[in-house]
Amino acid sequence: MSLFYDSHLVLIQSTLTGLLMALSIQVPLRMGVFSFAGAGCYGFGAYAAALLVIHQEMGALEAIALAALMTAGIGLVLGLVLARLNGLYLAMATVAFDLIIGVIAVNGGEFTGSSTGLYGVITDFSMSQMYVITVAVVALIAFSELGRTGRRVEAVRDDPQLAASVGVDVRRYRIVAFVVSGALGGIAGGMNVMVRSIIQPLDIGFTLIVLALTMIIVGGARSWVGAVIGAVIFTWLPDLLSAVGQWQELIYGILVAIAAVLLPRGIHGVLVDGYRWGKRRRRDGRAEELASDDGDEPELVLADPAPTPPDQHGLSRPTTDARGRA
Amino acid sequence: MQEILTAVSLGSVYLLFALGMSLTWGTIDILNFSHGSIFMFSTFTAYLLLESVSLPLVAVLLIGVVVGAVMSLVIQKLAFEQILKRARDKRSAEMQILIGGIGVATIPLAIAQHHTKSNPFGLQESTFDVTVWRHGDLFITNVAVYTIILALVLWAATTLWLRLTRQGLAMRAIGVDAETASLMGIDRQRLALLTMAASGAFAGLAGVMFTYYLGAITPESGDTLLVKAFAIIILGGVGSMWGVAFGAFALALAEVYVQGHTSGSWTDAVSFGLIFLVLLVRPAGLFGRKEVRRT
Numbered sequence: 001m002s003l004f005y006d007s008h009l010v011l012i013q014s015t016l017t018g019l020l021m022a023l024s025i026q027v028p029l030r031m032g033v034f035s036f037a038g039a040g041c042y043g044f045g046a047y048a049a050a051l052l053v054i055h056q057e058m059g060a061l062e063a064i065a066l067a068a069l070m071t072a073g074i075g076l077v078l079g080l081v082l083a084r085l086n087g088l089y090l091a092m093a094t095v096a097f098d099l100i101i102g103v104i105a106v107n108g109g110e111f112t113g114s115s116t117g118l119y120g121v122i123t124d125f126s127m128s129q130m131y132v133i134t135v136a137v138v139a140l141i142a143f144s145e146l147g148r149t150g151r152r153v154e155a156v157r158d159d160p161q162l163a164a165s166v167g168v169d170v171r172r173y174r175i176v177a178f179v180v181s182g183a184l185g186g187i188a189g190g191m192n193v194m195v196r197s198i199i200q201p202l203d204i205g206f207t208l209i210v211l212a213l214t215m216i217i218v219g220g221a222r223s224w225v226g227a228v229i230g231a232v233i234f235t236w237l238p239d240l241l242s243a244v245g246q247w248q249e250l251i252y253g254i255l256v257a258i259a260a261v262l263l264p265r266g267i268h269g270v271l272v273d274g275y276r277w278g279k280r281r282r283r284d285g286r287a288e289e290l291a292s293d294d295g296d297e298p299e300l301v302l303a304d305p306a307p308t309p310p311d312q313h314g315l316s317r318p319t320t321d322a323r324g325r326a
Numbered sequence: 327m328q329e330i331l332t333a334v335s336l337g338s339v340y341l342l343f344a345l346g347m348s349l350t351w352g353t354i355d356i357l358n359f360s361h362g363s364i365f366m367f368s369t370f371t372a373y374l375l376l377e378s379v380s381l382p383l384v385a386v387l388l389i390g391v392v393v394g395a396v397m398s399l400v401i402q403k404l405a406f407e408q409i410l411k412r413a414r415d416k417r418s419a420e421m422q423i424l425i426g427g428i429g430v431a432t433i434p435l436a437i438a439q440h441h442t443k444s445n446p447f448g449l450q451e452s453t454f455d456v457t458v459w460r461h462g463d464l465f466i467t468n469v470a471v472y473t474i475i476l477a478l479v480l481w482a483a484t485t486l487w488l489r490l491t492r493q494g495l496a497m498r499a500i501g502v503d504a505e506t507a508s509l510m511g512i513d514r515q516r517l518a519l520l521t522m523a524a525s526g527a528f529a530g531l532a533g534v535m536f537t538y539y540l541g542a543i544t545p546e547s548g549d550t551l552l553v554k555a556f557a558i559i560i561l562g563g564v565g566s567m568w569g570v571a572f573g574a575f576a577l578a579l580a581e582v583y584v585q586g587h588t589s590g591s592w593t594d595a596v597s598f599g600l601i602f603l604v605l606l607v608r609p610a611g612l613f614g615r616k617e618v619r620r621t
Binding site for chain 2: 089097107115214259
């Protein structure tokens with residue numbers, strides 16, 4: 001066990017930073033805000049933390065905290081500035097923001113170490129500190145999925161107009177999404193540079209966005225559990241596949257494509273559906289025995305404040321109508 | 327003067343590439359993120375074929391067009407149509423298509439990267455030779471001239487097709503209101519396939535011309551162009567044919583200017599900065615109207 005732990009320490013560290021990185025994109029996504037700014041904040045946070053350690057001789061925890069504070073600020077500014085944008089436009093504006101951070105890192109001269117990046121970020125950052133930070137952050141996010149907050153977040157995502165009409169301040173939720181996303185990205189970037197002691201422009205490009213998105217899509221976008229599943233799979237899969245042989249890249253690509261097309265709510269969604277299906281079957285069986293209806297579960301009704309019948313806005317129906325007429 | 331000449335030829339490559347993306351996004355609402363890998367892989371196929379036979383320019387172009395169109399059709403059938411069939415509403419469909427496109431794009435990329443070890447590949451084995459034409463201080467390659475002509479002809483043809491034909495009218499109708507268009511008897515699935523095939527063909531064509539233009543491309547070149555094409559479409563306004571032409575040449579001019587006046591590594595920032603700025607100031611693009619009306 002200990003041998004396994006030591007030899008896979010790098011992978012464990014990558015899983016933790018990958019998880020926070022994925023969460024920084026998942027949190028806004030869960031509120032219906034399609035922002036990739038978390039990846040840019042990851043890059044900014046990594047560079048900021050590295051510079052603080054190198055030039056200010058700051059300790060790891062202070063540097064990460066300060067970097068996270070800065071990226072939360074960036075998130076706030078982005079949230080205010082990009083308030084008008086939605087959907088694909090917001091997605092691409094934030095992708096552009098991320099790529100600009102990368103270009104600045106390349107062109108930063110001695111300050112950012114140009115294309116070679118920053119080296120020798122040596123601190124006393126320990127694994128136990130890394131675990132504590134990760135668990136604390138994940139716990140906070142898990143908490144936001146429960147109770148009133150959780151239901152409001154779902155309402156903001158599924159039907160912003162309806163949410164606004166029942167008194168939820170949609171705009172404020174959107175800004176909070178940006179701030180949290182920025183802070184998460186900053187923490188992930190800061191932690192990563194502490195354990196690797198290096199940060200390079202190549203680490204923060206388009207591939208970072210794709211990786212984080214992949215984790216969420218395959219794992220599941222609705223809950224932090226999905227991000228955990230995704231982070232574990234996509235940190236460990238390349239390692240396992242390298243045993244399979246030279247086609248690991250291709251297998252990886254096929255898996256991502258299949259998940260993107262067939263599992264819109266990810267592996268977590270499939271697990272939840274399976275669990276509910278099992279529960280319903282058991283309940284129905286019991287109900288039949290008693291020959292009486294024991295009513296709907298109040299929990300389920302509350303968890304879905306804006307139920308949209310799947311076919312009401314469906315895209316496939318008009319097509320079949322047209323075919324029927326043609 | 328030389329800068330303008332360079333910008334025009336570079337802009338023509340951008341136009342060829344962005345034309346296909348703009349067509350599917352503006353009409354059938356598919357922002358195809360696998361467009362870049364279609365661009366790359368059709369050239370890659372031509373490169374593989376050229377290893378065994380030496381072919382003239384027209385044949386290489388034809389390979390690019392056919393491979394691009396076929397790939398695009400397969401992706402539409404296997405990925406985007408499936409996503410649309412299952413999607414809950416328009417907004418989630420948009421995102422699923424974006425993500426699906428990114429996912430699908432990894433497959434051709436992985437194949438090409440595996441085969442080339444991520445090294446650049448070119449089309450030097452064909453019988454076509456790139457020559458430089460000089461006139462005083464000015465020079466331009468024959469590839470650049472062909473690219474400019476091809477880009478402008480195809481752009482004009484697409485514009486006229488959308489404006490004047492019944493199919494073009496149907497496409498525009500889908501762009502304005504897809505459901506009503508369906509009720510009027512427009513077969514969306516068939517038109518979507520046609521549009522995707524045309525878009526893929528443009529991508530293949532752009533791939534071959536761009537590779538001759540630069541000498542070689544890498545498997546990752548498609549991704550870079552994807553972001554540039556997005557900047558172009560955003561700059562001009564989604565669905566506007568004039569917008570895409572303007573955007574392509576404006577981006578090329580800005581890039582050539584920045585390239586000439588800085589160290590060169592800032593060039594990439596031009597397209598990213600443009601995307602950010604335009605979305606901030608005028609989200610509908612320069613040629614887009616506030617109420618979406620597509621031509």
